[in-house]
Amino acid sequence: FILGPVIFSVILSICYLFVLLVSAVVLDEYAKTEGAWILSLVKREYSVGTVLECAIKCNIEPAFTCRSFMYVEKDQECLTIPANGKIESVLRRTSTSLYEKKEYLMECVNGIGMDYRGTKSKTNSGKTCQRWASKYPHKPKYALMTPSTHPKADLESNFCRNPDGDSKGPWCYTTDPDTRWETCNVQNCSEECMHCSGKNYRGKISTTENGYTCQHWNAQKPHNHGYIPSALLEKYLEENYCRNPDGDPRPWCFTTSPSKRWDFCSIPRCTSDPPRVVEELTCATGDGSAYRGTIGVTASGKACQVWATQTPQQHNRTPDNYPCKGLELNYCRNPDHEKMPWCFTTDPETRWEYCKVPSCGDVPGPDYAAPPPAEEDCYVGDGTDYRGMVTETISGKRCQSWSSMTPHSHNKTPQVFPKADLRRNLCRNPDGDRAPWCYTTDPSVRWEFCSVNRCPTAPNIWSQMLSLILFSVDWLSDCKVGNGGTYRGPTSMTMLGVTCQSWSAQSPHQHASFTPESHPDKGMESNNCRNPDNDVNGPWCYTTDRNQKWDYCQIPDCAGLKCGQPVTKPRRCFGRIVGGCVSKPHSWPWQISLRTNTGVHFCGGTLIAPQWVLTAVHCLESSKRPSAYMVVLGTHTEGANEPSKQERKLEKLILGPGETDIALLKLESPAIINDKVLPACLPEKDYVVPPGTECYVTGWGETQGTGGEGLLKETGFPVIENKVCNRPAYLNNRIKDHEMCAGNIEGGADSCQGDSGGPLVCHAQNTFVLQGVTSWGLGCANAMKPGVYVRVSKFTDWINSQIKMNS
Incomplete structure (x- = not known):
């Protein structure tokens, strides 16, 4: 009597654990994608309470071979279908999860490939396969190899299969009347090899060509880096396996040796055919990686250098290193994920330039003729006309570029929707959904609505009264x-x-x-x-x-005055300070002007706490006395004649450790925090910003006569990983671990004289975080010479300890 309830409880717990185990095992057979839907004419609908029940329905589906199912939790709706994303188009649908059987997504064979369920449909010699159910041009002998005679062999299309256990592996009847059948060259799953430059390599080699053991991608020791698996999900940076996330000639990894930052991996090339590219001969879509035309002149009229030669430019973009990129003669190409086709030039003074390749369709290229961004970063109605600069979803995921097909293929392209302003990876609403959205860079989440608020409307007297009532009652906020x-x-x-x-x-x-x-x-x-x-x-x-x-x-x-969250939303201009965009007044409220005690602006800085400013040491070279300087906050003009201006003298200068270019300024009295003066947030200790992250620089610096003098200007550009920035053609190993690079490789966007000490902030989770202090560069906005910034995350402990010690 006493043990009965205890035993019953134990049995219930065991049953619960068993259900969890069964659920994990069954669902592990499927690849899940949130927000995805396949429109299939053939389907079966079921009403079930859990996703596990839906998976079981798919596994025992009697009507057809179930390759995937869709589950809508809110509707408790389950749909089993014979298709998957390799057979039919994947569409967007709110709160729907697509589960695809992994065995039907694999494009390799185990053993002789009797379990191969991929989509290869060409033979070794390139002949197209005949449908298994067809009797033309070849009638299957004795009707032995048909879907009806081999129901478990998946003979439902013209995909290569091995229904009879042929020792040579998957095969098919061909559509060539003279060739009855041939085997298909499908890669073996256990074969460690790569196609092309190994961008899609997913093997498990974790030792470099010089014998170094690879460092785990999610580790930051012994080498700090920005290739963070959770931020770059589309790069498949698993464990410590060799990968190629940055367009190098072949896979590589950071090493576990403190003396060797990174090294290439020795991975053989696959003998099976590489993925086919639909060649574009007269125009380019997206970044032009499929362009195979014959233009051999840059946008400025310079002749292109032959890719196979090393004169006058030495380089590693050779046909041998990039065998799948069409590097023929001197034709413009995009082998390494630049934003459009380019080439090395025959001019010894100009290493490389972009080419002017026509865009396919009636739309401009990726950044040509970009309309000015909206003044308000909010949307009206369903957001069809939204033209703001948000590139992040409501859950904080980065948006995929509209012209990219990785990790999600789709038809929402600039060519299909020429009036939807589908530039870069900006949130938009091309198809009339309820709000702006984007495809995400997370392979498991197809799309999400964006982190954009609806524009406020003018309230009437009744809604104002209601707001006052609600505001006075906290629990009803x-x-x-x-x-x-x-x-x-x-x-x-x-x-x-x-x-x-x-x-x-x-x-x-x-x-x-x-x-x-x-x-x-x-x-x-x-x-x-x-x-x-x-x-x-x-x-x-x-x-x-x-x-x-x-x-x-x-x-x-719920809004409030929080660090990194300005009341006036920034323009977020993707232009440049040198010839760039004038900021919206007070949209970067942490920007300060560092001045001489006579009031002359000469450097920038960032408010990080009411009484503390971060700037560059080289801005303080003229004097180490606090009385030589003053700080101005809350202004938009260099003249600083606004009523919102706050002036503060300095109490203390604290130079950064060693010879680093970072310094703390303590104000004589704290700044008054309001909608025009607000600190930026500090980053997590040792955090490295992932490459490609969009960040922003602001300042009153040199504009080289391009206009906007005397007004705060801004520019946005991507972060460049130190591994790339230290390449010989860029900054040639000048970048140290406590520094970071940001800018456009082609130039045109940069900070300049007078911007020194100012902020480089990056946007994440609706907040701007101070990641860099403007430090140095080789000229202003020069091609292949991005700006260099002190990496603030390397100094968070020092900053916090100095503030605590001197408070």
């Missing part, structure tokens, strides 16, 4: 933090204006997953918008509209 999982506000209407159905009601829509009983701690007592499943897009509800089961609610973010 109608705003959300993050994804709104803790939201308990009163909103009970969807973003389209439909009243919410009570969570306890089962009419007009039946549901069992989300009720007050199933989620007692989620505040679901009424029909208020809630987020019981932690949906990244925020609170939602079932609706009282019989034709719309559920929808999201429009809940604003």
Whole structure:
């Protein structure tokens, strides 16, 4: 009697663990992609309570070979289909998860390949395979090799298969009347080899060609680096395996030897055919990597150098190093992920230049004729006309470039939607969805809505009175933090204006997953918008509209004066300070002007706390006396005649450790924090910004006569990993570990004299973080000479200890 409840509890626990184990095993057979949907004419629909039940339905599907299934948790809807992303197009759909059987995604064979279920459909000699169900041009002998005679062999298309256990591996009947059948050259799964330059290499070699053991990609010792697996999911930086995330000639890795930062790996080339490129002969799409035309002159009219030669420019972009990039003669190409086709030039004074290759379709190239960014980074209506600069989803994921097909292939391209302004990876709404969105760089999440707020509308007198009432009652505050999982506000209407159905009601829509009983701690007592499943897009509800089961609610973010979150949203101009964009007044409220005690501006700096500023040591060369300087905050003009101006004398100068170019300035009295004066956030200790991250520099520096003098200017450009920046053609090993590079390799965007000491801030999770202090460069905005910045994350301990010691 006493042990009965205990034994029962133990049995329940064992059963629960068994269910979890079965669930993990079954679902591990599938690759999951959030926000994805395959439109298939052939499908079976089921109503199930869990994704595990849906997976089991797919595994035992009697009507066809189930290659994938889709599950909608809010609707408890399960659809099994015979297709997957290799057979049919993958579309966008909110709150839908696509699960694809991994065995049908593999493009390699085990043993003789009887289990091969890939999509290769050409033979060794390049002949196209005949459909297995077809009798033309070759009738299968005795009708032995057909879908009906071999139902488990997956003979449903014209893909290479091995239904009869041929020792040579997968084969097919061909569409050539003179060749009845041939084997297919499919790579062996156990074969460690690479195609082309190894960009898609996913093997497990972890030793370099010189015998060094590879450092784990998620480790920062012994070598700090920016190739962070969680930030670059599309690069598949697993364990310590050799990879090629930056367009080098072949895979490489950082090593575990402190004396050897990185080294190439020795990986043989595959004997199977490389992925085929649909060649573009007269124009280029996206970054032009598929362009195979015959233009051999740069945009400025210089003749291109033959890729196979080393005169006058020495280089490693050779046909041998990049065998799949079409490096023929001297034709313009893009072998290494630049933004458009380019070439080395025959002019000894000009190493390389971009080429003027026409874009396919009626749209400009990636950055040509870019319209000015919107003044307000918010959207009206459904955001179809949104032209802001946000490049991050609501859950913090980086957006994939619209012209890129990696990691997600799609048809939302600048050519298909020429009026949608699908530049770079900017959030847009080309297809009339409810808000701006983008494809993500996370292979497991196809798309998400973006971190863009709806523009506020002018309130009427009644809404103003209601706001005052709500503001006075804290527990009714109608705003959300993050994804709104803790939201308990009163909103009970969807973003389209439909009243919410009570969570306890089962009419007009039946549901069992989300009720007050199933989620007692989620505040679901009424029909208020809630987020019981932690949906990244925020609170939602079932609706009282019989034709719309559920929808999201429009809940604003809870705002406040927080570091790195300016009240006036920045323009986020992708131009340049030298000839760049004038900033919106007070949109970079941490920017300070460092001046002589007579009021002459000469350097920049960043407010990091009410009484502390970060700048560069070289800005303090004229004097080490605090009385020689003053700081001006809260201004947009160099003249500093705005009423918002705050002036502070300096109490102390603290130079950085060693000979590093970083310094702390203590103000005589703290700055007044408001909407025009606000600190930037400091980064995590030793954090290395991933390459390609979009960051921004601001300053009143030299504009070289291009206009905007006397006004704060800004530019945005990507971070460049130190490994790349230290290449001989760039800054030739001048960059130290405590420094970082940022800029456009082709030049045109940079900081300049007078910007020194100012901020390099990077945007993440709706916050600007100070990652760099403007330090030095070889000229201003020169090609292949990006700007150099002190890496602030290397000094967070020093900054915090100095502030604590001198407070």
